Amino acid sequence: MQTLGRVLRAGAVLGMAAVMFSTVAAQGRGGAAPQTPAAPAAPAPPPTGKAGAPVDLTGTWVSVITEDWRWRMVTPPKGDYASLPINMDAKKAADTWDPAKDEAAGEACKGYGAPGLMRQPTRLRITWQDDNTMKVEADAGTQTRLLHFGDWKAPGGAGTLQGDTTASWETGARGRGGAPAPPPMFGNLKTVTKNLKPGYLRKNGVPYSDKATLTEYWDLLRQPNGEQWIVITTVVEDPTYLARTWITSLNFKKEANGSKWDPSPCTAR
Amino acid sequence: MHRTLTAFTLAFTLAGAGQASAQALQAAAALQGTFVDLSGTWANRLHEDFLERAPGPQIGDYSGLPINDEARAVADAYQVSMQNMPERQCILYTTQYIVMGPQNLRIQQELDPISGAVVAYHMSGTVDRAVHDVFMDGRPHPSPNAPHSAGGFSTGKWEGRLLTVTTTHLKSGLVWRNGVPHSDQATMVEHYARHDNMLTVTMILTDPVYWEEPFIRSATFEIDANTRVLPEPCEPQVEIPRSPGEVPHYLPGANPYLAEFPKLYNLPAEAARGGAKTTYPEYGKALRSTYKAPDKCTVNCCAGTTLAMMNNAQAMCRADDAPATPPAATPPANPPTTTPPARRE
Numbered sequence: 001m002q003t004l005g006r007v008l009r010a011g012a013v014l015g016m017a018a019v020m021f022s023t024v025a026a027q028g029r030g031g032a033a034p035q036t037p038a039a040p041a042a043p044a045p046p047p048t049g050k051a052g053a054p055v056d057l058t059g060t061w062v063s064v065i066t067e068d069w070r071w072r073m074v075t076p077p078k079g080d081y082a083s084l085p086i087n088m089d090a091k092k093a094a095d096t097w098d099p100a101k102d103e104a105a106g107e108a109c110k111g112y113g114a115p116g117l118m119r120q121p122t123r124l125r126i127t128w129q130d131d132n133t134m135k136v137e138a139d140a141g142t143q144t145r146l147l148h149f150g151d152w153k154a155p156g157g158a159g160t161l162q163g164d165t166t167a168s169w170e171t172g173a174r175g176r177g178g179a180p181a182p183p184p185m186f187g188n189l190k191t192v193t194k195n196l197k198p199g200y201l202r203k204n205g206v207p208y209s210d211k212a213t214l215t216e217y218w219d220l221l222r223q224p225n226g227e228q229w230i231v232i233t234t235v236v237e238d239p240t241y242l243a244r245t246w247i248t249s250l251n252f253k254k255e256a257n258g259s260k261w262d263p264s265p266c267t268a269r
Numbered sequence: 270m271h272r273t274l275t276a277f278t279l280a281f282t283l284a285g286a287g288q289a290s291a292q293a294l295q296a297a298a299a300l301q302g303t304f305v306d307l308s309g310t311w312a313n314r315l316h317e318d319f320l321e322r323a324p325g326p327q328i329g330d331y332s333g334l335p336i337n338d339e340a341r342a343v344a345d346a347y348q349v350s351m352q353n354m355p356e357r358q359c360i361l362y363t364t365q366y367i368v369m370g371p372q373n374l375r376i377q378q379e380l381d382p383i384s385g386a387v388v389a390y391h392m393s394g395t396v397d398r399a400v401h402d403v404f405m406d407g408r409p410h411p412s413p414n415a416p417h418s419a420g421g422f423s424t425g426k427w428e429g430r431l432l433t434v435t436t437t438h439l440k441s442g443l444v445w446r447n448g449v450p451h452s453d454q455a456t457m458v459e460h461y462a463r464h465d466n467m468l469t470v471t472m473i474l475t476d477p478v479y480w481e482e483p484f485i486r487s488a489t490f491e492i493d494a495n496t497r498v499l500p501e502p503c504e505p506q507v508e509i510p511r512s513p514g515e516v517p518h519y520l521p522g523a524n525p526y527l528a529e530f531p532k533l534y535n536l537p538a539e540a541a542r543g544g545a546k547t548t549y550p551e552y553g554k555a556l557r558s559t560y561k562a563p564d565k566c567t568v569n570c571c572a573g574t575t576l577a578m579m580n581n582a583q584a585m586c587r588a589d590d591a592p593a594t595p596p597a598a599t600p601p602a603n604p605p606t607t608t609p610p611a612r613r614e
Contacts, residue, residue: 054429062549062550063550064485064548064549065333065548065549065550065553066333066334066335066484066485066486066548067317067318067333067486067487068317068318068333069332069333069547069548070332070333070534070536073332073333073540073547073552073553073556074534074536074553074556074557074560074562075560075562076534076562076566077534077562077563077564077565077566077567078562078564078565078566079565079566079570080566080570081566081570081571082319082320082569082570082571083315083316083317083318083319083320084316085316120550121549121550121552121553121554122550123550139550140550170430170464172304172305172429172430185429186428186429186430186431187429187430188430188462188464190464204562217462217464217467217469219431219460219462219469219471221431221433221460221471222428223458223473223483224435224458227483229471229473229485231460231462231469231471231487233462233464233467233469233489235467246316247314247316247467247489247491248316248317248489249317249469249471249487249488249489250487251471251485251486251487253485260551262550262551262554264554267557269562
């Protein structure tokens with residue numbers, strides 16, 4: 001056993017050395033100078049969001065409402081703020097909620113901004129719009145969120161329902177003893193959304209302001225029976241209306257196809 | 270130590286060289302988990318599932334639960350005062366209660382003294398929740414005929430930065446405190462995902478006896494060294510004198526309180542009864558054509574972020590809403606007709 005261990009270790013170290021050598025050589029960094037000087041190779045560009053994806057989030061996903069059913073599946077009564085860490089300003093604003101006014105003002109989608117949208121009973125269709133943009137469509141309210149990877153810069157301007165979202169993969173991969181990190185085979189998506197137009201955290205008028213920030217961590221969970229779930233840990237910060245961060249987690253199950261996709265307009269009630 | 274390093278190196282080498290076999294992927298997945306520290310004291314945030322986890326669900330509220338008729342029959346017959354029978358006071362909630370209850374969570378890791386590898390996680394019990402031991406050393410689950418317990422038998426493995434735990438050998442128990450059960454045939458898969466100072470625990474409960482579909486729940490905790498994990502021992506005592514053998518219950522069809530929950534929220538009775546179909550968006554769409562929200566919230570309306578803050582928050586709302594001198598309430602002669610006080614958290 002000892003001998004086998006030594007052999008394995010030796011083989012592994014040799015293998016690692018080979019990989020490190022090839023990596024270093026490919027990147028043209030470190031080590032002894034080559035015999036024949038050549039123009040230093042340009043560092044490899046970071047992979048695009050699509051190429052660097054450690055997990056595949058694309059497909060059609062359905063929200064399974066086994067939590068907060070009464071607040072999500074139907075619109076709760078006015079004045080129901082249970083579980084929301086709101087402050088008194090939010091309470092006052094929510095107490096003036098009038099869905100008829102929202103409808104008349106063309107604001108029926110206030111419950112479908114990014115922080116509220118993801119809690120709706122909805123299906124999500126996730127695709128790559130391009131190599132650095134993930135598109136998340138929701139059939140509830142017929143909304144589209146764009147998640148931008150890389151060095152994307154928000155265009156600025158007035159806030160929007162879905163805001164400006166930057167995205168990155170969190171792989172946690174790191175080398176050991178100075179070795180380079182292994183390729184990302186596991187990880188989650190992190191998104192941060194700002195520049196939101198004011199809307200509702202809950203459809204009964206509990207507000208968030210234009211200063212709100214939505215941070216989401218998207219984990220892909222694979223089950224022994226083959227099912228796949230995305231669980232999104234969701235953090236809303238809002239200095240205007242929240243007494244502290246609001247933290248929830250949302251569960252979406254992957255569907256075999258998009259046959260149940262059923263776009264519907266926003267409703268204020 | 271050597272073994273750990275060797276395994277790491279081997280996994281890294283195979284994966285990095287683009288020769289990843291299934292075995293190497295598995296090894297790499299396990300090793301990524303060694304960079305994630307789950308140990309510490311985690312504070313529960315009641316930012317969702319507040320009613321079920323804090324004050325307790327109302328009688329007859331099975332909304333959003335993919336249960337079957339068997340489960341409904343058990344829950345309809347349930348009387349919460351059953352819990353103050355001395356012989357039942359100290360029965361523990363099963364480990365699924367980590368995501369179903371209001372308590373905080375303490376996670377301790379047990380290390381191999383030589384290699385430093387995590388060989389087990391010990392997740393705290395509380396006054397009424399079983400300890401959750403998760404073995405990481407690759408041991409198999411016991412025979413199906415082995416005894417069941419409230420904690421069950423759990424093994425874990427790292428899948429990247431996710432800890433996946435599989436639990437079998439659970440005793441039957443309560444999922445919701447209004448009597449919704451799981452059976453001793455239930456199995457549970459949990460995923461622990463740490464993001465910065467947050468820990469999201471997702472639980473998927475599969476039960477061929479009482480549940481139509483796997484039941485998913487997730488709860489997020491924040492690390493907080495100052496939070497409390499209540500380890501108080503349970504001491505049974507007689508709270509209500511009863512005749513020997515008397516077990517509080519309702520006979521089938523005799524629970525008089527089942528209609529109150531749907532009436533309170535203008536919901537059709539069928540919606541309150543749960544079932545898998547009620548958890549999908551199309552059910553909500555169908556419901557919306559007839560549903561009209563009550564004009565105003567009247568019960569459990571206010572913000573609650575922790576159990577300790579809940580009462581304060583309720584008081585804040587009452588202070589703001591209620592008249593200066595609230596009318597004196599007459600104590601009910603019978604069991605309460607809305608949210609019954611839950612004896613156990």
